[in-house]
Structures are given as structure tokens and as C-alpha cells.
Amino acid sequence: MLYRIAESSDWQQARETGFFASFDLEAEGFIHASERHQILETARRYYLGREDLVLLEIEEAALAAAGILVEREWAESRQEYFPHIFAPVPVEGILRTWPFEATAAGELQLPEELELI
Structure with a gap:
């Protein structure tokens, strides 16, 4: 799965x-x-303090089936590879969504379903 x-x-x-x-x-x-x-x-790094966010779970296999290129590219600032999606994502390939907001203490946390993985 990929996440946006x-x-x-x-x-x-x-x-x-x-x-x-x-x-x-x-x-x-x-x-x-x-x-x-x-x-x-x-x-x-990029979304702290934002309240208008949604976390999308994207099925990479659905992107491949739709002929959408996904490449993992090196991010020097993070010292790891990140997936890049080279076309709009069909909503059928987005399996789940969650509101993505900080807690009252200002901490970001994964949705409970993702913490269990």
C-alpha cells in the first residue's frame, strides 16, 4: 500500500x-x-498544524493494473526512497481514507487500523 x-x-x-x-x-x-x-x-515535516487533511490508502496493484507508473526515488534529505505516482489516481484504487489531524496535544498519529499492521 501507498499513502498520501x-x-x-x-x-x-x-x-x-x-x-x-x-x-x-x-x-x-x-x-x-x-x-x-x-x-x-x-x-x-510538511503538514504540522494543518487541520484540513485526509490520509489516503492507495493500492499499488490497482495503479499497475491501470497502467500508472510508480517509481521509488531517492530523497537525499530523508536518506530513503519514496514512491512517486506519475498520473492521477483513480478513486477505485483508493481503498480507505481517514481524517488526518493532530490530537489535542498537537501530536500526529496513525489511524488505529494502520498502527495494528
Whole structure:
């Protein structure tokens, strides 16, 4: 599975159009995504304090079946590979979504279902 921290407005638009896309697809040519173990650090670095977020769980096999290229590319700043999705994601390939907000103490945490994996 791949994961994307998304703005609620982008997820709403995806539900209307049938495809998830975000600003980075247009600006950089791909959608940034994460493996499960990368979600919290990505959130801490780029989304801290945001309250309008949704966490998307994307089935990589569904992307492959739709002919959508996914490549893992090295991120020097994090010293690890990250998945990049090179096309809009069909909503059928998004298996689950969760509101992704900080707790009252300001801490980010994975949805309970992902913590059990």
C-alpha cells in the first residue's frame, strides 16, 4: 500500500471527478506518496498544524493494473526512497481514507487500523 496525505479539497474533487490529483502532479509531474513507515515523519515535516487533511490508502496493484507508473526515488534529505505516482489516481484504487489531524496535544498519529499492521 501507498499513502498520501491530502488536502480535504483535493479529496473532495477526486470524489467528484473520479481521479485524485494534487498540486505536485502539475508542478513536478508526479504525486508524492509514502510507505506506511514514512507517514508520520512526512506529516511532521510538511503538514504540522494543518487541520484540513485526509490520509489516503492507495493500492499499488490497482495503479499497475491501470497502467500508472510508480517509481521509488531517492530523497537525499530523508536518506530513503519514496514512491512517486506519475498520473492521477483513480478513486477505485483508493481503498480507505481517514481524517488526518493532530490530537489535542498537537501530536500526529496513525489511524488505529494502520498502527495494528
